[in-house]
Structure formats: structure tokens, C-alpha cells
Amino acid sequence: MRLLRTGSFAFATVLAVLFFSTISFGQTKLNYSTFFPAPHANSVLADEWGKEIAKRTNGKVQVTMFYGGTLTPADKCYDGVVKGISDVGFSVLSYTMGKFPLCEVLDLPLGSKTAATATRMVNDFYNKFKPKELDEVKVMYLHAHGPGIVHTRKAVKTLEDLKGMKVRATGTTAKIAGALGATPVAMPMSDTYDAISRGVAEGVVCPMEALEGWKLGEVVKFTTQNYGSAYNMVFFVVMNKRKWNSFSPDIQKIIDQVNEEWIAKQGQTWDAIDKKGTEFAVGKGDTLIPLSKEEDARWAKATQPLFDEYVKEKTAKGLPAADALKFCKERIAQLQQ
Numbered sequence: 001m002r003l004l005r006t007g008s009f010a011f012a013t014v015l016a017v018l019f020f021s022t023i024s025f026g027q028t029k030l031n032y033s034t035f036f037p038a039p040h041a042n043s044v045l046a047d048e049w050g051k052e053i054a055k056r057t058n059g060k061v062q063v064t065m066f067y068g069g070t071l072t073p074a075d076k077c078y079d080g081v082v083k084g085i086s087d088v089g090f091s092v093l094s095y096t097m098g099k100f101p102l103c104e105v106l107d108l109p110l111g112s113k114t115a116a117t118a119t120r121m122v123n124d125f126y127n128k129f130k131p132k133e134l135d136e137v138k139v140m141y142l143h144a145h146g147p148g149i150v151h152t153r154k155a156v157k158t159l160e161d162l163k164g165m166k167v168r169a170t171g172t173t174a175k176i177a178g179a180l181g182a183t184p185v186a187m188p189m190s191d192t193y194d195a196i197s198r199g200v201a202e203g204v205v206c207p208m209e210a211l212e213g214w215k216l217g218e219v220v221k222f223t224t225q226n227y228g229s230a231y232n233m234v235f236f237v238v239m240n241k242r243k244w245n246s247f248s249p250d251i252q253k254i255i256d257q258v259n260e261e262w263i264a265k266q267g268q269t270w271d272a273i274d275k276k277g278t279e280f281a282v283g284k285g286d287t288l289i290p291l292s293k294e295e296d297a298r299w300a301k302a303t304q305p306l307f308d309e310y311v312k313e314k315t316a317k318g319l320p321a322a323d324a325l326k327f328c329k330e331r332i333a334q335l336q337q
Helices: 002-025 041-056 074-083 102-107 115-129 171-179 189-198 209-213 241-245 249-283 293-302 304-316 321-335
Strands: 028-034 061-066 088-092 137-144 149-152 166-168 183-185 203-206 222-225 234-240 287-290
Touching (some): 102 321, 115 249, 171 183
Parallel strands (some): 166 203
Antiparallel strands (some): 149 222
């Protein structure tokens, strides 16, 4: 009798192991890498993306978040997805300059007034052109922060006021600042607060959300609303292609549906963060300076050489640069009507 009970217990244990193994083998686990810290609104939304996919797949797909660049740093995030270090990655296209030549048009000062507009446009751009430079991965969706505009210690109401002013800017934003007549000063965003407070820099080009996120609203005194020459930095959410191809068509369809919904959610999140940044900065004494239609047009015209340079350089590489630029400008105009 004792032998029978022991045998029954062993048989039940084997069944349990097989049962739970079946559940485990029926799941696909995705490691998701982002450089944003866990409390940031973008991280919260990314986590919700994973939970929504888990919910709609009845737990067949589980997403584990890795925040703060702990799995892959921001500038290695894309390659980390390609190599399979992470299954999903969220970072910035321009952090690896030269790798995405056609997509560089998206970071130019296209004049989008909201993150929602820019985010919709960049996804429409991807769907139309399907840039081969992104073929190494499966693109979940792209998105863009709110308009990057000028914030300074002294009032800037005209282009002449900005001329020669030392402004923190890097990469494409440095080209924009230079085209507007400022003197770009390259430094990490983490050093910008001290630089402005000590006079090493006299301003910064960035979206409103950074005035709270990096506390820059405490050291800048004026925000010039140069929307006609504003840029929107583009972010990616991509998946390892082998991992994507391992999913059945029904799972892929579910993920694509969630991605489409998250395009709108992501744009709305960026705009909400911008609103908070504006409220924070104004509460610290920041004065908002709107430009007249005529003055704003002057600023936009000053950045025209950047577009000409893009078209010339990328066309020489055999890319449809002129069509890409035309599409971006026209799509933004349509969305902002």
C-alpha cells in the first residue's frame, strides 16, 4: 500500500512537471530594452504595451522590461536587437548617425507643432517608403517628441537676438541652431543645467518636456515658440526579426493591432509631458515668446539649407530624398489643417 501511494505521488509529480512545462513551452518571453528610467512616462507606456500584448495573446507572449539602459545602452540598443541581445528595443534613430540615411529627413526642422502630429507622420513615412535601412528588424512603430524649440536666459524675439548666442545642441539640433545664427555648444543633456546656470551656455534647443525632466526651467528665463523651424527627434520600437518570424500569423496580427493603437498613445503621451514641462517652466518664471507669422517664416527660411543639403547628399547615395522630404512636409501640413 505504501509502495502504491509512493508510486501514485511520483506519477502525479511527473504529470505536474509535464503540465507546467507545457505552459512554459507555450509561452514566448520577450526582453524589452529602453534607456528611459522606470518611472518615466515612456517606460510606463512601454510596460503597458507589453501587458496589453500578454492580455490579448492569453499569456502566450510575456514581456520583461529592462530600464535605464541596463540591457543595452541607448546608442547600442538597435544593434542589440539585431544581434538578439534584446528582443525589443526602444531608442533614438539619430543616436547612430549615418545608419539610417533616408530617415534623417525625419529629424529636420519640419515645423510640426505637436508630438501627435509628428508621430503620425513618421509612421506614415515608414509605411510609404519602407526604408531598407530598417530591414534588419521588424519595426513595431516609430514616434517623435514634441517640437524642439529655443529656450534662453535672455529674451529672443528675432533671429538677430539669437545671433552668436551659445546654445547647447548636438547632432542635427546643432545644425539647426547654427542655421538660425546661434553658436552650438555640444555637451550631454545631463551637463546642460550647470552649463546654463554658470553661463557656459546661454540656452538650449529642446522640447518643453525637458524643462521639467531635466529641470532646465529653473535656469532658462525665456522660451521662443519658433514652431516653423521646430524639429521632432524620432524614436524607434523594434523587434528582433528572428523572434518576430517565430510567431504564428495570429500572434503577429495581435501585435500589429497593439502597435497601431500605441502610435496614438505615444504621441499623446509626449504632448502630455510637454504640457507638464510648460507648466513647470512657467511656474519657475519662464516667459513664453510667440513669434509673429512673418518672423516665424524668417526662422523657417533660415533652415532651408539643411533641407537642400539632405536632398543633395542622399540623392547622391541613390535614395529618394526629394520624394521623402516632399512627403514629410505635405503630410505635416495635412495633419495640422
